[in-house]
Structure formats: structure tokens, C-alpha cells
Amino acid sequence: MAAGALLSLGMRAMNANYAALQATGHNIANANTAGYSRQTVELASSGGQFTGAGFFGKGVDVATVSRAYSDFLTREAAVTASVAAADEARFRQLQQMEKVFPLGEDGIGYAASQMFNAFVDVANKPADASSRQVVLARTGEFAARLAAAAGQLDTIQSGVTEEIRNSISAVNMLAGKVATLNNQIAAAKGAGHSPNDLLDQRDQAIKELSGYLQVSTVSAPDGSLSVFIGGGQKLVLGAVPTRLVAVTDQFDPSRLQLGVDDSGSLREMPNELLSGGSIAGLIRFQNEDLVAARNQLGQLASAVAGNLNRQQALGLDGRTPPQFGDPLLRLGAPAVLPSSGNAAVAGVPVASYVNGSGVRVPSVGLTIVEPSELQASDYELYADPTLPAGSYTLTRKSDGTSQTVSNGSLVDGFRVDIAAPAPAARDRFLLQPVANAARNAARVMSDPKGLAAASPVAATFAVANTGTAASAGLAATAVNASAAPLSATITFTDDSGNYSWTLRDASNAVVRSGTGSWSAGQPIRSDAWTPATPAQQVDWSLQLSGVPKSGDVIGIAATQFAAADNGNANAMLALRDAGIVGRQQLGAGLTVPGITVTDAYANVLAEVGVRVQGAELSYQQSTTIAEDAKKALDDKTGVNLDEEAARLIQFQQSYQAAAKMLQVAQSLFDTLLQTAGV
Incomplete structure (x- = not known):
């Protein structure tokens, strides 16, 4: 009887240690398997048998095989990885976009400056064909750089569109995999034990899902796990996946948004609910940065x-x-x-x-x-x-x-x-x-002669003028080519800037006359005269330097020798240093001045640079946090080969000891047989 009990103890011990060796070997084999969690054989005492001398233990039983798992650490690793994936996707795209706006001589700002600078030679030699040709060449280069930059942005958009489509296909595949695993896990749960490898596969699939979209999960009593995105939209419910689709933006067909095909009903997911995953990062880049x-x-x-x-x-x-x-x-x-x-x-x-x-x-x-x-x-x-x-x-x-x-x-x-x-x-x-x-x-211009270097109007100051007034700039403000040209005569009536004006037609007949007042720093504009001037070929604005005196006369008439005039070339050159970009009218006479072209391009570079640097910082921070969360999870669930090697020796020795127990039991049994004379 004693030998039989010892044999039973030895057999139980051998089975338990063999199971532990098997689990240890499984851990070692899967040490490099993505998503694998360390498994451990859980042993339980078989209890005792009462005798007159007390309770004698009956050995050990294998209760189950458990896996190292932490719900909190698993969720934390998935969420942080999702945020890092979104930041990385946006950062990579911004790096590409940054190349669209190069610095120095390759930049659009430099091309614009060269174009305007070319008007210097035209202003010096209005009739010179080569100077005019240089302006056209510089204009063509500027336009080409604009078109190239726009084309590169369109190419980036096309790449983002394709990546969103591929990512959505990957999400649908992973959602289907989770649904299938849910079905298998629920069936296996009926046996009373956890299917550890299936659970690991499901956790790994959800982890991969988190790289595309931030997800949340809710467990069910049958062991299945429902997956939700976007603040509550179901992605997997038990064994049933929901299909995601790429839908065109409601306004711009070239852009894609994330949509849900819920039993044939297509709905667009609100972008503000997409807080993590590469898809969210791509959509944010597409809708904001690009x-x-x-x-x-x-x-x-x-x-x-x-x-x-x-x-x-x-x-x-x-x-x-x-x-x-x-x-x-x-x-x-x-x-x-x-x-x-x-x-x-x-x-x-x-x-x-x-x-x-x-x-x-x-x-x-x-x-x-x-x-x-x-x-x-x-x-x-x-x-x-x-x-x-x-x-x-x-x-x-x-x-x-x-x-x-x-x-x-x-x-x-x-x-x-x-x-x-x-x-x-x-x-x-x-x-x-x-x-x-x-x-x-x-x-769109190819003929150098088409460059309008001459001003359509010119100013003359009477020789008998006694004041110091001179032209600081005469510019046309509007053109009505179908109207007749009119000449203007301005006669100052006192030393305070008051004057009378007269408009005459080609026959020198007076068309209209009136009075006005000039003050330092303010131009004289023909379209501001009262009573209003009749329709004329050119409206103009005259800026004066110096001070006119009573009796001074200024004449404004059509330019007689356009081939030698550089008035409009100078006006186009002046655009180089004028605040022509981004001026704002705030109402009540308040104006925010614009900035120059070179400053505007510098602002573009600065804006893109700030976005890139901000995205890079976010990517570095979120990646560090994700790596820390992954390390914490690996410390809890990962396989340590040194530890497993030590356990291998431990369980090997335990197995050998159990085998020795069987050997002793066999020897005792033989002795009993010999004693009994059998």
C-alpha cells in the first residue's frame, strides 16, 4: 500500500514537472514571437488522505497554464503606441512638405526678387529688348517654381490618399482577425481554461490596430473582446466586425476622410474623435498642415x-x-x-x-x-x-x-x-x-514688346513756378481704354495747398473744372475730385515732394514718347518693396499693412518650420512615452531567457528527483514481493 502511494506521488510529480518543462520550452521557443506572453504552469497540492497517523499528502496536480498579463499595462502600451503612431505619421509627411519650400536661391522668394529686380534694367533702358527679355525669363522662372511647388503638394496629397486607403484596408483585415479570434476564444473558454496563445494573438492584433486608430476595448463574460473607435463607434462587436471605408471629403473630392459602413449605411467619422493612430495623423496633416x-x-x-x-x-x-x-x-x-x-x-x-x-x-x-x-x-x-x-x-x-x-x-x-x-x-x-x-x-506673355514699361500719363511743372513742388511719383490708378484721353491742369490758388483744376479734351476744350486742396504726404487723385470727373482713359495719383506756391501750375497729360518712358517700369519695380501680401481691412478705417513678397515667403518657411519642429517634438515625446510603456509591459509579460534557462534546470532536477522517487518505490515494491515469498 505504501509503495503504491509512493508510485502515485512520483507519477504526479513527474507529470507536473514535465508540464513545467513543456511550458518553459514553449516560452524559450517563443521568446522572439511578437505579442507572446510568458506562460507558467500553475501547480496545486492534491490534498491529503486521512490515516490513523494523520493526513498524508497525495502529491501535486497541474491546475492550469496561465500567462503573464496586465490589463492596465496592455491598455497603456496600446494607447501610447497609438498616439506615437499619429505623431510619427504627421511628422513624416511634414518632413516631405518642408522640402517643397527650399531656402536660398532655390526658393520662391528668391525667384520673385529676381523677377522684380529685372525691372531695374528696363527702367534704365525702356526700349532695350534684351532687358525686357530678361524680365520675361525671370517671370517664367517664378511661375515655374510656383507650379512646381503646387505640383509637389498635390503629389503629397495623392500619397496621403493612397496611404489612408491602405491603412483602412489593414484595419478591416485586423478587425476581421479579432472577430475570428473572439469566436475561437469563446468556444475554447467552454473547456474551463484560458486559450493563452489565442489571447496573445488577439492582443497582438489589437496592438496592431492601435497603430492605425486609437481603440478602446470592453470584455464580455464569454471571453470575447469588443473593440470601439472614435469615442464609441463599434469596430468589433463579439464575432462581428464593422467595415471601415474611405469616403471623399464632403467638399473636396481629392481628400479622403474615415467612414463607417454600418449595414450598408455610410457615415463619416468626425475627425475630432480620431485622437490616435497613423490614420488620425494623416488626416490631421491633410486637413490642417497641407x-x-x-x-x-x-x-x-x-x-x-x-x-x-x-x-x-x-x-x-x-x-x-x-x-x-x-x-x-x-x-x-x-x-x-x-x-x-x-x-x-x-x-x-x-x-x-x-x-x-x-x-x-x-x-x-x-x-x-x-x-x-x-x-x-x-x-x-x-x-x-x-x-x-x-x-x-x-x-x-x-x-x-x-x-x-x-x-x-x-x-x-x-x-x-x-x-x-x-x-x-x-x-x-x-x-x-x-x-x-x-x-x-x-x-502668358512671350513678346518682349508687350511689357508695359511706360506710364500712360506724364506730369509737367511750369517753368515760372516759384514753389519747390516736384513729382515724387505719378501713377495710373485705373484705365478705361475705350474712353477719350483728357489732360488736366492744376493751378494753386494760395500757399496753403488750395488749387483749381481743369480737364480738357483733345481739342483743348474744357470738359470740367473744380477746386481741391493738397496737404503734405497726401496725393492728388483725379478720381477724388469734386464734382466727379467724367469717364476718361486714365485715372491717376500724383505724389508731390516740396511745397507749391500760389500761382504754380502742374500739367498732367498723356505720355507723348512711350518708348522712352519708364514710369510704369518703376511702378512695377516698387512692388518689390511694397507690402502687397496679406493686408487686412479691419473696418472703421483700421488697416493692418501687408508685407513684402520676400517677407511673405520667409513667413511660409517659418510657419512650415514651426510645424515640423512642433511635430518632431511631439513625435519624440510620444515615442519615448510609448517605449517606456512597452518596456513596462515587456517586463511583466516578456520572456527572459536567463530566467527560463534557470527554470529549465530547476524543473529538470525536479523531474529527475521524481524519477528517483519512482525508482525507490519500485525497489520497495520488489522487496515487499520478496518478503511475501511471491
């Missing part, structure tokens, strides 16, 4: 091209006879993008209400009025049903500033145009005054 860069580039392009073309139109070119200048640069047109969720227009669904180019025809448009006042922003127009009919809410998306507008309202350098059919209540439109400006930028 939009800001495109708008800053477009603002610079619009300001330069708009002012240059406008000044070109105010001058006379080198053709015979001289003509008012044609445009030098062509830019991409401003755009109005209706929301895909807008109501039907005139009974036709928005999705099919298109023009010949396949673009939705909006009932909203915009017209650039003052290029110097354009801001680096998109705008959203909303048909707010709480406002009176014909009024709309316009929000500048760069800073969230809102105002009420109607048809013809002037905002930040552009005019809002609303035509019939009027937008329905709650319709939305995305207005892009400058976002597409640099796209397809090109020089």
Missing part, C-alpha cells in the same frame, strides 16, 4: 501675380502704336466647392448637377477684387436658416472668424457672388480664393 501650406503659397502667388498684372494693365507697352499692357502671369482660378450633402438644386440632385467638365455648378461664386488683401485661408459659407433671406454665415477656417454676408459682400479681398437658384437652408459651400492659385501657374 491646407495651410497650399493657402500660404496661393496667397503669395495671388498677391504677386494680381498686383503685377494690374500694374502691367496700367502701363503702355512697346508696340506701335503703344497699347495698355496684357497680363504677364496666369494663375489657377479661385474655386467654390458645394457640400455633397447640399439639398437638390432646382429639383436636380447635387451629385448630378454638373457642367460640361463634370464639376458641380454652384449657385455661389467669388471674384478676386483686391489681391493684396487675400488671406491664406479657405472659407465656409453656410445658409443659416436663422438669418434673414439672402444672408449667410461666412467663416474663415484658418481662425474661425465668422461674419454675416450677402450677395456682393467684400471680404478679405474677394467678393461673394450668390446667383439663382439661391442656396437652400443649411447648404454649405467651401470657398477657396487662393488654394489653387499656384497650380498651373505660367507666364
